[in-house]
Amino acid sequence: MAIKYPSEKLADQRIKASKHGYMPDWQLQVGRKRNLRYITDVKQIPQLNDEEHERLEQVSAVFRFRTNSYYLSLIDWDDPDDPIRKIVIPDPVELEDIDSELDASHEATITVAPGCEHKYEATALILISKICGGLCRFCFRKRIFMRHNEEISPNIDQAVEYIQNHKEINNVLLTGGDVFMLSTGKIKRVLQRMRNIPHIRSIRFGTKLLAFTPYRFLDDPELLDVLEENSHMNARIYITTHFNHINEISNVTLKAINMLLRRGLLLINQTPILAGVNDDPDTLSDLFNRLQEVGVPPYYIFQCRPTRGNAHFKVPVKRCIDVFERAKRKVSGIAKRLRYVGSHASGKIEILGYDDSFMYFRYHESKVLDYTGQFFKLPRKDDATWWDDWMPNGESFTLDTCPDVELGSGTM
């Protein structure tokens, strides 16, 4: 039976009235049907003892906690190193990293209208949802879940106007937060507005709901209808998924992936390399192979963005190269197409390799358009986790100001 959605006004009232401050109508429906509960208080996790509850409460008072009963069911509580546990359960070490930046990629500097970012010529980001199906402990946008953050805008009027006036933009990424946390009616209206801009050729969604709450897709045929209607032979919709570990690909998730593929959506995956979650070649190759097998080819792996509270997830670039290259030996050519990149404030930097003296990079996309494709090298530094580590006094890396950078001749 199709889920009936109330008017947006009513849904908004329910959101405001919900105990945890945000409960769109589809969540109420799915929750009732599947006995799915959202959990925002660590004390509601029975597998943790009183002492753990107390310690983790101190962490969640600083960096919010949110998950749901389905995602918790994927954790093996007998394994203290369980990867899902690391992704979503707070860790006291987060409080040892409170001086790092909250906005590692300086997204505030590329915000051109409420909820709209424009960094690379052809691409605009619309940040429209202020919530995710869970909160990843390593999240690089955790600031948007904090109070008083206004980078997300549920009203996209100004974003649409900006994109209409910038004909060089030919693709849009709908993100946040997770857009699929919005009501289906809202998603439909946003898609219609994007489809009404003639120069927007490609639309992407960024989502981790296939890992956090795959029931969102299984239990809402209306959502699938909306996506199918807007993903047609002339212009498909891409869904960029966010699986970090093979344990997130449950049978429920497989069904949801299958339904999306059958409705004509194209799926690709991106994940950061995360210490203790997926930073070894076997774990990564298992993830890549499984994703490819089920129709979600790996697209990017990311260097973990250094964001307040996530230092314990960082893996040095040199070690990531080793892990990535070894993982690639065990996968097919399709999975090997993925690129290893870092979303730095100056641009998306592809990480190519190293030798005895240098580490090699290339701007996959650059904030300064002329540098897109620019090859460069930096002195080898085995403990560097971010390009700013090559800068004096912790300044932000740029090709123009880094004293040790050497540019390749021409572009690649």
Ligand code: SF4
């Ligand atoms: S899914 Fe993405 S935006 Fe949401 S909490 Fe995780 S890392 Fe952050």
